[in-house]
Amino acid sequence: MKDLNFDIIVVGSGVGGTTFTDYLTRKNPNLKVAILESGSYQTKEDFNQREIDMTALYYNRGAVLSKNLQIGVAAGNTLGGSSAVYTGVSFRPPNSVLNNWQKEFGLEFLTEKFVNRSLDEIEREISVHELPKSWDNDNNIFFQKGAKKLGIPVKRLKINTKDCLQQGFCNLGCTTGAKQGALEVQIPKILKKGVQIFCNTNVISIEENKVNVVVTDNPRNTNPNNLESGTYQLTAKKIVLAAGVLNTPAILLRSAKKLGLKNKNIGRYLTLHPAFNINGIHHKTIKNYRGFPKTVYSDHFSDTDNFYLETSFYFPGVTAKNIPGYGKMHQEIMKNYDKMMSILILVHDKAEFNNKITIDKKGNTVIDYSLSNNSKKALVKALQVATKIFFEAGCEQIMVPASDKLPLTPEDKKNIENLILEKYLNLYKTPLSSAHPQGGARMGKSAANSVCDNYGKVYGTKSIYVSDASLFPTSVKVNPYETIMLLSKWIAENIMK
Amino acid sequence: MNPHFKQNIILIAEVIVPEIHENDAIKYAFIKNFKQIYQGLEKDSATKIKLLVKVTDKLSYVYNSSSFERLSYKKRAEYIEKLFQFPIGKIVGGLTGLRSLILISYYGVDDVWPSINYNGPVNSTLK
């Protein structure tokens, strides 16, 4: 039997958990640290860019639905967590958000000096850079052309890749390791430092200094476990929950009784960054499925209408899912896959008490989320703007939800505001999705509106911390990866003090 | 997947993607992909899909005075359209979720790719 006592146990091997571990072990190389990961041990050699196989990297094969069945949430359930399947778009948290977190939530450590110095270092380590214009594929070129005609300013995205071969489908796992996620950056580093990683190890509940887990057999074609299947109790001086937004709050809720936690904020203030991926058919063949999928974005409507637009492109099945309708017409539309442009709409949703992660009777995660009227408005406006961009870019057919007509064609150009309307938005029928869940164990100076203190420690506990996207007090409004790293670094640098 | 469930999934899928109705080889490859995804689903989701398929079958007696399996292709398509307009949101939401799994399974078939002009994945490390 292995010795299952550790100084620190980290639950979850996503960017939150591994960044924490990386920074922790820089200053404390002699600590005995374990990471427990419920997903299996798979790395670039196991990825194949095939959609059906690679759905296995996601929770519930990519099909986690909210309780009301109105929004699907994608999150990685594999070594590296969502960083194994994310795109690599790298944003610094906007100053307005950081100021709000400082003022409203008392996160005083987020000074300009700390943030800039930390993110300079983080960006260096994960190779964040702007992609050269020569990398723009047709989708990105046409997006810029359409936006320019409409007077919408476009900016270049920063990405964290190294020697990327532009295979196209980052969200099916990077087969060459070009994407500088946890699998390529943090995990190799911490393994070298002696950190132990236990995969297929599901944390059921925690107590002060104790972690209760079930280890299951490794799935076929994945690397073997280093613990035999069974039930274990591991012990540690400190426990760091980094199980992601879908699970960190759920673990706390499952453990609340034993921990004596009564904080009503656990699981609350969930934000999802609701998204639509929409497509238009260009008059030219553009083979958008090759090349880096996204190089540009527009934040022009961020302050006024609460959304971002980014370029994007997806594999055939997910593209088909994103196109409304079914039957013969849908099949005919899909025949133009090699002419499709694609735009990702990301809406800034407000952190609301009633949007939450809860658990069902069996202790499983339930996403209890309703789209607010403001978010609906933002989605509709974004659909209208994106449709105009498609037309100006040269698209001949446009397929969007909340539209009275499918597909929209150039004669509809002048009538977009009357054809795309909130009254046509049937959330039970539209492929609304989220890949950026945030909150549920928010960080703040007071337990009255938060779950964790300024150092990530869960209020009312002695040994339990959080280090992942569930710490966000509100939506960070941009793709969250760098902000997760920033908070995890802070927690790691202070946990032993 | 039990044979009855599998059969009903195919019957729904044929309406979502008519090519599945018209091409036996594609139908076979589709159901293989669907099975791969379905078997990887969490128990709760798999149960909900089973329930939805059961409800589809049961409601067919109400709307069509016949089991779902016995409907002609045309009637089946009309009936599925009716379900997509059903007043209970969760039925529509469930059907939309099932539609997604069907589309992902169908467009994951290698032999479908030429019809959408997709050349297949670029991949240097296929096992």
Ligand SMILES: Cc1cc2nc3c(=O)[nH]c(=O)nc-3n(C[C@H](O)[C@H](O)[C@H](O)COP(=O)(O)OP(=O)(O)OC[C@H]3O[C@@H](n4cnc5c(N)ncnc54)[C@H](O)[C@@H]3O)c2cc1C
């Ligand atoms: C398809 C996709 C594309 C994205 N693209 C971008 C992008 O371009 N830029 C960007 O900034 N962000 C992007 N994101 C979001 C970003 O990847 C995530 O916000 C981030 O990786 C989350 O990190 P995390 O550590 O908080 O959680 P996660 O990555 O979810 O890690 C949690 C880990 O904990 C494990 N776990 C959960 N429960 C348990 C348990 N009970 N026991 C043990 N282990 C458990 C999980 O398996 C997982 O590995 C994308 C996300 C997705 C899904």
